[in-house]
Amino acid sequence: MEHSERQKKECAYERRGGRWRSPPTKRRRRHHVFGVPPRRCTPPPPRAPFMRGLQRRSLARISSGEAPSRWWCSSRRIVGAKIGAVRYHGRTTRGRRGRPLGGRRDHDGGRGRRRRGGRLRRGPCHRGPAHHSVGRLRREWPFPAEGSGHNKGLSFTEKERDAHYLRGLLPPAVLPQELQEKRLLQNVRDLKDPLQRYMFLMDLQERNERLFYKLMIDNVEELLPVVYTPTVGEACQKYGSIFRRSQGLYISLKDRGRVLEVLRNWREKSIQVIVVTDGERILGLGDLGCQGMGIPVGKLALYTALGGVRPSACLPITIDVGTNNEELLNDEFYIGLRQKRATGQEYAELLDEFMAAVKQNYGQKVLVQFEDFANHNAFTLLEKYRPTHLAFNDDIQGTAAVVLAGLIAGLKFVGGTLADHTFLFFGAGEAGTGIAELVALEISMQSKVSQEDARKNIWLVDSKGLIVSSRKDSIQPFKKLYAHEHEPVKDLLSAIKDIKPTALIGSAGVGQSFTKEVIEAMSSINKRPIILALSNPTSRSECTAEQAYSWSQGRAIFGSGSPFDPVKYNEKLFVPAQANNAYIFPGFGLGVVISGAIRVKDDMVLAAAEGLAEQVSSEHFDKGLIYPPFSSIRKISANIAARVAAKAYDLGLASHLPRPRDLVKYAESCMYSPIYRSYR
Ligand SMILES: NC(=O)c1ccc[n+]([C@@H]2O[C@H](COP(=O)([O-])OP(=O)(O)OC[C@H]3O[C@@H](n4cnc5c(N)ncnc54)[C@H](O)[C@@H]3O)[C@@H](O)[C@H]2O)c1
Numbered sequence: 001m002e003h004s005e006r007q008k009k010e011c012a013y014e015r016r017g018g019r020w021r022s023p024p025t026k027r028r029r030r031h032h033v034f035g036v037p038p039r040r041c042t043p044p045p046p047r048a049p050f051m052r053g054l055q056r057r058s059l060a061r062i063s064s065g066e067a068p069s070r071w072w073c074s075s076r077r078i079v080g081a082k083i084g085a086v087r088y089h090g091r092t093t094r095g096r097r098g099r100p101l102g103g104r105r106d107h108d109g110g111r112g113r114r115r116r117g118g119r120l121r122r123g124p125c126h127r128g129p130a131h132h133s134v135g136r137l138r139r140e141w142p143f144p145a146e147g148s149g150h151n152k153g154l155s156f157t158e159k160e161r162d163a164h165y166l167r168g169l170l171p172p173a174v175l176p177q178e179l180q181e182k183r184l185l186q187n188v189r190d191l192k193d194p195l196q197r198y199m200f201l202m203d204l205q206e207r208n209e210r211l212f213y214k215l216m217i218d219n220v221e222e223l224l225p226v227v228y229t230p231t232v233g234e235a236c237q238k239y240g241s242i243f244r245r246s247q248g249l250y251i252s253l254k255d256r257g258r259v260l261e262v263l264r265n266w267r268e269k270s271i272q273v274i275v276v277t278d279g280e281r282i283l284g285l286g287d288l289g290c291q292g293m294g295i296p297v298g299k300l301a302l303y304t305a306l307g308g309v310r311p312s313a314c315l316p317i318t319i320d321v322g323t324n325n326e327e328l329l330n331d332e333f334y335i336g337l338r339q340k341r342a343t344g345q346e347y348a349e350l351l352d353e354f355m356a357a358v359k360q361n362y363g364q365k366v367l368v369q370f371e372d373f374a375n376h377n378a379f380t381l382l383e384k385y386r387p388t389h390l391a392f393n394d395d396i397q398g399t400a401a402v403v404l405a406g407l408i409a410g411l412k413f414v415g416g417t418l419a420d421h422t423f424l425f426f427g428a429g430e431a432g433t434g435i436a437e438l439v440a441l442e443i444s445m446q447s448k449v450s451q452e453d454a455r456k457n458i459w460l461v462d463s464k465g466l467i468v469s470s471r472k473d474s475i476q477p478f479k480k481l482y483a484h485e486h487e488p489v490k491d492l493l494s495a496i497k498d499i500k501p502t503a504l505i506g507s508a509g510v511g512q513s514f515t516k517e518v519i520e521a522m523s524s525i526n527k528r529p530i531i532l533a534l535s536n537p538t539s540r541s542e543c544t545a546e547q548a549y550s551w552s553q554g555r556a557i558f559g560s561g562s563p564f565d566p567v568k569y570n571e572k573l574f575v576p577a578q579a580n581n582a583y584i585f586p587g588f589g590l591g592v593v594i595s596g597a598i599r600v601k602d603d604m605v606l607a608a609a610e611g612l613a614e615q616v617s618s619e620h621f622d623k624g625l626i627y628p629p630f631s632s633i634r635k636i637s638a639n640i641a642a643r644v645a646a647k648a649y650d651l652g653l654a655s656h657l658p659r660p661r662d663l664v665k666y667a668e669s670c671m672y673s674p675i676y677r678s679y680r
Pocket residue numbers: 281283284285374375394395399402426427428429430431432461462463464465506507508509510534535536537540560561562579580581
């Protein structure tokens with residue numbers, strides 16, 4: 001077909017990326033689809049300069065957050081009406097007669113339609129304003145409002161600065177990412193106050209995401225205590241005063257009936273991991289209400305830095321049902337609801353609505369990690385949602401896996417298997433009973449005995465003393481399994497003398513509860529007593545590393561929840577192990593994500609623990625370590641992920657088929673890399 005002169009003039013197709021794009025009107029698009037050879041088209045006219053100005057102003061509006069949160073995928077609606085010259089980067093895949101092809105794409109390149117119910121319909125665009133704008137880099141620079149995944153700061157090359165209108169907005173020097181990292185590390189080290197360091201790193205995460213993660217990955221041992229426990233505890237306590245920008249999603253009692261709508265306001269659609277808290281038991285610090293947000297934010301930063309889950313696939317959520325913390329209720333800077341905690345049906349209904357909305361919005365392959373819920377809710381929620389959701393509780397299952405791995409490794413010094421030893425837990429909450437259950441499961445699998453029999457060597461002490469059968473009627477259901485026949489015992493020291501445990505595991509959140517007498521009693525019973533002081537933050541630790549080593553004359557195999565510096569005792573250097581959940585949950589999450597698992601089973605948690613324990617080599621044992629060093633955490637996470645994914649495939653819970661042949665390699669290849677990308 002010949003082009004008429006008029007047609008040639010009107011034809012504004014532009015050849016980009018091997019395709020013809022951006023037809024100005026529907027009529028002209030048809031004209032192309034029906035048989036007009038695209039090569040005859042004239043190039044598009046240059047864009048009018050005033051359009052650029054208009055667009056830039058509108059983008060500033062978007063970036064400053066002034067524009068509405070719901071965006072419609074239509075040039076005639078919000079974006080287009082204001083911007084005029086918006087050029088969509090959404091792709092159209094067209095088949096015969098110009099009809100959109102099916103397949104993965106649910107988006108039609110910005111004409112207000114997306115695939116719902118098998119058909120293309122008009123509707124809200126789930127990708128938000130970023131999807132519609134030209135020059136995503138410029139949109140984020142210098143307004144880092146919608147995430148900072150594209151920012152490179154001084155690392156933008158000359159070419160990128162030209163292509164993305166950044167010239168003049170940056171100083172002339174072009175620095176490599178490594179140099180930026182070196183400078184920032186120096187900046188962090190110059191700050192003496194840990195809270196200042198925390199705020200510095202959070203600012204960096206918002207400003208330049210890739211640089212933040214590069215810094216984290218390369219200096220994980222140094223920065224982990226800043227981004228997570230113990231500093232995050234202080235940050236949560238002062239969250240209202242240091243609040244700068246919202247870092248996650250807040251769902252409060254006010255949102256009942258529209259939780260789904262609130263979830264849809266989040267900028268990213270493709271979410272793989274959610275960490276959610278209700279702030280009732282933040283670390284060992286108690287009820288911090290809405291200010292518990294620091295925990296999901298910190299945990300998800302570790303999911304990315306240590307486990308390689310994409311940052312854009314992570315969603316931190318705080319469910320605000322009020323707080324019983326009087327200090328916060330009277331704090332003028334408190335950021336949450338000023339009311340007492342909702343309980344009972346009101347609480348359960350909000351949680352139900354939340355979990356249903358999560359499934360509806362993100363499907364069933366999104367991992368929902370419950371974090372720092374008080375134990376009266378944590379067990380109930382996990383039991384309730386495990387059968388229907390991909391639910392995981394790090395305080396119960398994550399802690400259990402990391403401690404079990406430590407015990408397995410610790411027994412290499414002591415000798416014998418788990419079944420040969422007795423374990424005493426000080427604290428029978430989420431952490432204590434979670435660990436006890438997993439230890440019992442491992443014993444039952446190793447020794448082919450029932451789990452009930454396996455529990456017989458495990459004893460728990462709670463605030464009322466040793467859990468024994470005579471207390472059965474007055475204790476919570478999850479403790480009843482450990483109510484063995486024994487005389488009532490009120491204090492820990494007497495319990496140790498009676499039970500004679502090999503390992504003493506503290507998870508009561510009571511600082512300095514492993515006194516000199518306690519450690520000495522453990523040392524008199526065992527040649528190498530295993531002492532795990534798990535309570536966080538450092539102030540709640542049952543004893544310090546120095547106390548454990550000196551009171552046991554250097555014989556203790558010590559691990560703690562919060563980090564302690566190496567200790568010199570009798571001219572020998574002892575490196576305390578950190579039983580940090582960060583060994584497990586990032587790798588566990590990655591395993592779940594790469595296999596597309598739809599449920600979490602105990603066997604998968606057990607696989608994670610075994611995956612961690614097997615990475616403690618003889619070289620580590622020589623140094624007295626019961627965990628591998630954190631510096632190789634990405635490798636550790638990839639191995640754990642492979643073990644978890646393998647178990648998910650074995651159990652028929654994985655949905656990503658076919659099963660990759662080499663799961664470790666596959667896990668490594670799926671990990672997020674913080675190296676800057678090049679932009680055209
Ligand atoms: N990997 C880790 O290091 C790790 C992981 C999870 C939890 N933790 C820490 O463990 C601690 C407890 O966490 P949780 O989730 O089990 O809390 P929780 O509230 O569920 O349980 C606390 C338990 O301690 C008992 N307790 C309280 N005071 C006591 C006392 N004076 N004497 C004896 N028992 C007492 C309670 O009865 C309860 O059973 C916290 O400090 C938390 O930070 C550490």
